Amino acid sequence: MAVYTDITEDELKAFLAEYDAGNLMSYKGIAEGVENSNFLLHTDKAPYILTLYEKRVDRNDLPFFLGLMQHLADRGLSCPLPVARKDGAQLGELAGRPAALISFLEGMWLRKPEARHCRDVGEALARMHLAGEGFALKRRNALSVSGWRPLWDRSEDRADEVETGLKAEIATELAHLEAHWPQDLPAGVIHADLFPDNVFFLDDKLSGLIDFYFACNDFLAYDLSICLNAWCFEKDWSYNITKGMAMIEGYQSVRPLSAAETQALPLLCRGSAMRFFLTRLYDWLMTPPGAMVTKKDPLEYLRKLRFHQAVVSPAEYGLMAGEGA
Amino acid sequence: MAVYTDITEDELKAFLAEYDAGNLMSYKGIAEGVENSNFLLHTDKAPYILTLYEKRVDRNDLPFFLGLMQHLADRGLSCPLPVARKDGAQLGELAGRPAALISFLEGMWLRKPEARHCRDVGEALARMHLAGEGFALKRRNALSVSGWRPLWDRSEDRADEVETGLKAEIATELAHLEAHWPQDLPAGVIHADLFPDNVFFLDDKLSGLIDFYFACNDFLAYDLSICLNAWCFEKDWSYNITKGMAMIEGYQSVRPLSAAETQALPLLCRGSAMRFFLTRLYDWLMTPPGAMVTKKDPLEYLRKLRFHQAVVSPAEYGLMAGEGA
Numbered sequence: 001m002a003v004y005t006d007i008t009e010d011e012l013k014a015f016l017a018e019y020d021a022g023n024l025m026s027y028k029g030i031a032e033g034v035e036n037s038n039f040l041l042h043t044d045k046a047p048y049i050l051t052l053y054e055k056r057v058d059r060n061d062l063p064f065f066l067g068l069m070q071h072l073a074d075r076g077l078s079c080p081l082p083v084a085r086k087d088g089a090q091l092g093e094l095a096g097r098p099a100a101l102i103s104f105l106e107g108m109w110l111r112k113p114e115a116r117h118c119r120d121v122g123e124a125l126a127r128m129h130l131a132g133e134g135f136a137l138k139r140r141n142a143l144s145v146s147g148w149r150p151l152w153d154r155s156e157d158r159a160d161e162v163e164t165g166l167k168a169e170i171a172t173e174l175a176h177l178e179a180h181w182p183q184d185l186p187a188g189v190i191h192a193d194l195f196p197d198n199v200f201f202l203d204d205k206l207s208g209l210i211d212f213y214f215a216c217n218d219f220l221a222y223d224l225s226i227c228l229n230a231w232c233f234e235k236d237w238s239y240n241i242t243k244g245m246a247m248i249e250g251y252q253s254v255r256p257l258s259a260a261e262t263q264a265l266p267l268l269c270r271g272s273a274m275r276f277f278l279t280r281l282y283d284w285l286m287t288p289p290g291a292m293v294t295k296k297d298p299l300e301y302l303r304k305l306r307f308h309q310a311v312v313s314p315a316e317y318g319l320m321a322g323e324g325a
Numbered sequence: 326m327a328v329y330t331d332i333t334e335d336e337l338k339a340f341l342a343e344y345d346a347g348n349l350m351s352y353k354g355i356a357e358g359v360e361n362s363n364f365l366l367h368t369d370k371a372p373y374i375l376t377l378y379e380k381r382v383d384r385n386d387l388p389f390f391l392g393l394m395q396h397l398a399d400r401g402l403s404c405p406l407p408v409a410r411k412d413g414a415q416l417g418e419l420a421g422r423p424a425a426l427i428s429f430l431e432g433m434w435l436r437k438p439e440a441r442h443c444r445d446v447g448e449a450l451a452r453m454h455l456a457g458e459g460f461a462l463k464r465r466n467a468l469s470v471s472g473w474r475p476l477w478d479r480s481e482d483r484a485d486e487v488e489t490g491l492k493a494e495i496a497t498e499l500a501h502l503e504a505h506w507p508q509d510l511p512a513g514v515i516h517a518d519l520f521p522d523n524v525f526f527l528d529d530k531l532s533g534l535i536d537f538y539f540a541c542n543d544f545l546a547y548d549l550s551i552c553l554n555a556w557c558f559e560k561d562w563s564y565n566i567t568k569g570m571a572m573i574e575g576y577q578s579v580r581p582l583s584a585a586e587t588q589a590l591p592l593l594c595r596g597s598a599m600r601f602f603l604t605r606l607y608d609w610l611m612t613p614p615g616a617m618v619t620k621k622d623p624l625e626y627l628r629k630l631r632f633h634q635a636v637v638s639p640a641e642y643g644l645m646a647g648e649g650a
Contacts, residue, residue, distance in 0.1 A: 025431040107350070
């Protein structure tokens with residue numbers, strides 16, 4: 001949950017005066033997003049999301065994020081659309097923070113997604129990858145392979161507090177990933193954080209993707225591996241091959257994977273499990289007990305990582321024979 | 326901020342099936358309310374507030390709170406209205422908790438209210454007092470004079486941690502209040518928590534009162550004293566007599582105070598300052614550092630209490646000569 005900054009009615013009205021968005025009727029801080037403060041606004045015209053970008057978001061990245069949403073929406077992807085100000089800018093300032101007014105996307109995220117939803121997510125992810133083509137701005141993925149060691153350096157000494165032997169296990173895995181990480185897979189704009197709370201459904205149909213604040217340029221199949229980790233494991237951390245198969249099928253129905261992507265999938269899954277393991281481990285070790293943040297168990301991603309380490313063939317993810325060849 | 330319980334789309338849909346409230350489009354946990362979990366829902370019919378009553382609210386009090394909102398709304402007061410289920414009940418169950426669907430009231434609470442707003446609040450408070458007449462249910466005020474000593478007993482030993490000498494000072498004041506508390510002022514249903522965040526304004530006009538979860542039966546003028554404390558002091562904790570005068574005038578324009586009420590006002594103000602001082606002191610001492618709750622400084626209400634102790638005549642609150650006589 002996240003409302004780091006409260007705002008007064010007067011400063012909000014002054015902010016809205018730069019837009020043609022109707023008269024303010026109400027605004028409520030909402031418990032969504034982790035990095036920013038979000039408000040749900042009603043005007044006499046429409047509902048909107050107002051996002052105040054807090055310190056953890058680099059101001060220089062905002063044109064990429066907002067421009068990307070615009071680019072994707074222009075190409076028919078259902079995602080929140082930054083509302084342009086009267087002067088054409090997508091970004092304003094509120095309570096001393098960069099702030100954007102964004103169209104409100106109806107829909108709900110699924111607390112208990114099923115295989116058919118995973119299929120829809122795979123399809124939407126591939127559509128996003130195609131829609132992202134031609135987007136002029138670039139943003140490197142600071143949380144890909146080259147970013148893992150600096151993150152690990154900050155947690156390594158205390159890793160065994162979480163589980164005995166973890167320090168040695170992760171060091172070995174990290175060295176393996178660094179040595180074998182692919183160099184030349186198809187790349188483009190990826191979402192990089194397409195967890196269930198970032199996908200909306202309405203009447204059991206996927207209605208849109210949200211939260212592009214980790215989006216960046218990287219291997220497209222790496223994005224799929226993030227989704228396999230985020231959607232296709234059960235509460236007991238076992239892999240659900242029916243969901244995995246559905247997701248990969250959905251993805252390939254729009255954008256078939258190349259043979260190289262298919263072969264790389266187990267390694268990419270290990271990598272994305274490592275990425276979420278490392279950020280969660282860091283947060284777990286650094287967040288004081290009782291702080292205003294829900295700590296996510298890093299062990300969830302350690303279990304997933306171990307699953308992927310044991311994978312011998314991409315078929316184990318549910319890829320049909322002959323696919324990706 | 327408050328979302329203690331998350332809910333799944335499926336259980337929410339099952340809950341809404343008992344209502345004639347349209348098809349669910351979205352729901353967001355909102356950062357309002359301290360005791361309960363609140364969600365802002367959009368259906369294809371209207372926006373609603375969904376409240377899940379958490380443990381701190383006594384289930385037996387819910388018919389009083391919900392019935393009161395209905396009673397007040399029926400008498401023309403602008404306040405949220407519990408939506409009746411198809412079977413006529415105002416209360417359902419969701420995620421193992423009592424839950425109510427409530428009409429969404431547009432409007433915003435004022436972070437920086439001015440004297441004219443205080444006048445409107447006084448007027449609305451008096452209207453609420455009149456509208457409350459004839460409400461069949463009763464609820465005693467557990468946070469009035471008889472409730473203060475039990476609360477104090479739980480904080481007394483550690484009071485000097487907050488300010489040296491506090492233990493003796495509060496003990497003396499509490500004995501004074503217990504000895505002199507009025508017995509027979511006009512009584513009725515009071516809001517008991519009408520702070521700025523519980524009063525909505527739209528286009529600079531008061532649009533409604535919310536959050537009746539402290540409402541109870543008590544002296545009507547005690548409710549006014551709570552509002553004087555909550556609205557008419559500045560950030561430096563000094564009393565703003567212009568605001569006080571406006572609030573009392575607004576109140577009396579609808580319901581003139583009796584001579585006994587006017588005379589009792591300084592003592593009632595001391596009492597309500599004591600009430601908020603004691604709950605804040607308790608929370609201050611008992612809440613672990615870094616917990617998910619914003620701790621409110623008990624010293625704010627200690628300063629207000631001392632102001633009221635020094636008041637010699639009710640005129641110091643801004644009562645006009647000859648008023649309440």
